[in-house]
Amino acid sequence: MEDIFRLSQTQLSVFNRPYRRYFLKEHDLTHRLCIILGQRGIGKTTAMVQHLLDVADQDPFNETILYVQTDHFLIGGRSLYDIAEQFVNLGGKTICFDEIHKYPRWSMELKSITDTFVKLNVLASGSSLLEIYKGSHDLSRRSLLMRMWGLSFREYIEMSCNQPMPVYSIENIVTDHTRIAYQIVETLRDKTILALFKEYLRHGCYPFYFENQDDAIFGQILNQNLHTTLESDLIAVQPALTGNSIKNITTLLRIISASVPFYPNFKKLTELTDVGDQRTLKTYLKYLEDCGLVTGLSRSGKGLREMDKPEKIFLNNPNLIYAFSPNTDIGAIRETFFLNMLGSKHTVKAPRQGDFLVDDTYLFEIGGKNKTFDQIKDMENSFLAVDDMEKGFGQKIPLWLFGFLY
Numbered sequence: 001m002e003d004i005f006r007l008s009q010t011q012l013s014v015f016n017r018p019y020r021r022y023f024l025k026e027h028d029l030t031h032r033l034c035i036i037l038g039q040r041g042i043g044k045t046t047a048m049v050q051h052l053l054d055v056a057d058q059d060p061f062n063e064t065i066l067y068v069q070t071d072h073f074l075i076g077g078r079s080l081y082d083i084a085e086q087f088v089n090l091g092g093k094t095i096c097f098d099e100i101h102k103y104p105r106w107s108m109e110l111k112s113i114t115d116t117f118v119k120l121n122v123l124a125s126g127s128s129l130l131e132i133y134k135g136s137h138d139l140s141r142r143s144l145l146m147r148m149w150g151l152s153f154r155e156y157i158e159m160s161c162n163q164p165m166p167v168y169s170i171e172n173i174v175t176d177h178t179r180i181a182y183q184i185v186e187t188l189r190d191k192t193i194l195a196l197f198k199e200y201l202r203h204g205c206y207p208f209y210f211e212n213q214d215d216a217i218f219g220q221i222l223n224q225n226l227h228t229t230l231e232s233d234l235i236a237v238q239p240a241l242t243g244n245s246i247k248n249i250t251t252l253l254r255i256i257s258a259s260v261p262f263y264p265n266f267k268k269l270t271e272l273t274d275v276g277d278q279r280t281l282k283t284y285l286k287y288l289e290d291c292g293l294v295t296g297l298s299r300s301g302k303g304l305r306e307m308d309k310p311e312k313i314f315l316n317n318p319n320l321i322y323a324f325s326p327n328t329d330i331g332a333i334r335e336t337f338f339l340n341m342l343g344s345k346h347t348v349k350a351p352r353q354g355d356f357l358v359d360d361t362y363l364f365e366i367g368g369k370n371k372t373f374d375q376i377k378d379m380e381n382s383f384l385a386v387d388d389m390e391k392g393f394g395q396k397i398p399l400w401l402f403g404f405l406y
Contacts, residue, residue, distance in 0.1 A: 012060035038148035039292025071102035101126040150205035153403020261312040301349035311350035
């Protein structure tokens with residue numbers, strides 16, 4: 001156990017960062033079992049490490065906390081239950097299991113740990129693909145499931161400018177956007193909000209950009225994360241997938257990336273990917289969405305989780321378009337940004353008219369500063385979300401302002 005404690009103490013210092021995500025303010029991580037899901041590189045490990053240090057008064061050597069990287073070679077074939085038992089016997093109170101999806105018996109062990117050690121606070125992180133509702137070890141009643149998203153534009157500004165910025169609700173934005181935009185622009189003063197927004201679209205969704213602040217290195221890491229997600233994380237969660245299945249899923253992602261937003265034609269896609277049937281194809285699309293690589297826009301607002309046909313398929317965020325897509329169409333980038341910012345907290349649907357229907361209430365059309373209301377005129381609660389504009393007026397709202405929702 002001593003080697004695990006030493007490893008934990010080292011990693012708590014290595015993975016800690018000064019900036020704290022809004023995620024930590026929104027969620028209570030003191031529930032008996034918290035599971036944080038999210039795509040690679042968005043800061044799950046840092047958030048958990050910061051929580052562990054918070055409960056230990058910022059002391060990484062405090063033996064009431066323990067960070068366990070489940071895929072580390074020191075953990076090897078050790079049982080997570082045995083580690084938790086020894087930890088509790090030594091006075092442990094809060095334990096974190098990172099990359100839980102890499103551990104083959106994770107659901108059974110977490111169930112046993114939470115059933116046995118009733119005073120132990122357990123945190124776990126895993127791929128967005130993790131299925132906690134599956135099989136006899138259903139953790140849905142025991143766990144508090146939390147989904148973590150990439151940096152918002154607001155968070156990117158806080159990190160790059162070292163300037164605290166407020167969060168606004170969708171209701172705040174649609175009713176008082178002129179005043180809000182003016183206050184934000186005045187607060188930044190020496191920084192141009194539109195220049196910051198262009199930066200964010202290229203590299204602002206992932207905290208690891210700030211490690212090097214180099215676009216070339218950032219792109220390389222994104223591509224590495226893509227391969228690890230498909231070739232390691234996906235296989236860990238869906239072990240029945242074969243090498244040929246992963247090849248087809250990768251081909252599917254490449255086809256989508258070449259034409260964002262992608263308007264799916266399932267018959268044609270089955271031919272291009274060598275996938276035998278449309279049901280399998282829809283399952284593969286769901287895996288890509290669960291990986292955090294794509295987002296489906298449907299009439300139901302349930303993305304690709306329901307097996308109905310999506311109207312459009314986007315890459316998950318604008319950074320992925322710049323990294324993976326040969327077609328960096330500015331219209332696609334704008335729509336991807338809007339969907340990514342709204343999708344974390346709101347139900348977004350594909351409407352009959354306009355680009356996005358939010359919470360069955362607000363209708364939005366996305367475009368540049370010369371965009372008109374022609375496509376949504378006379379529609380109730382309709383708005384333009386407009387790029388290349390610092391401040392809006394009336395129903396015309398600056399696009400960048402939707403990056404202040406979290």
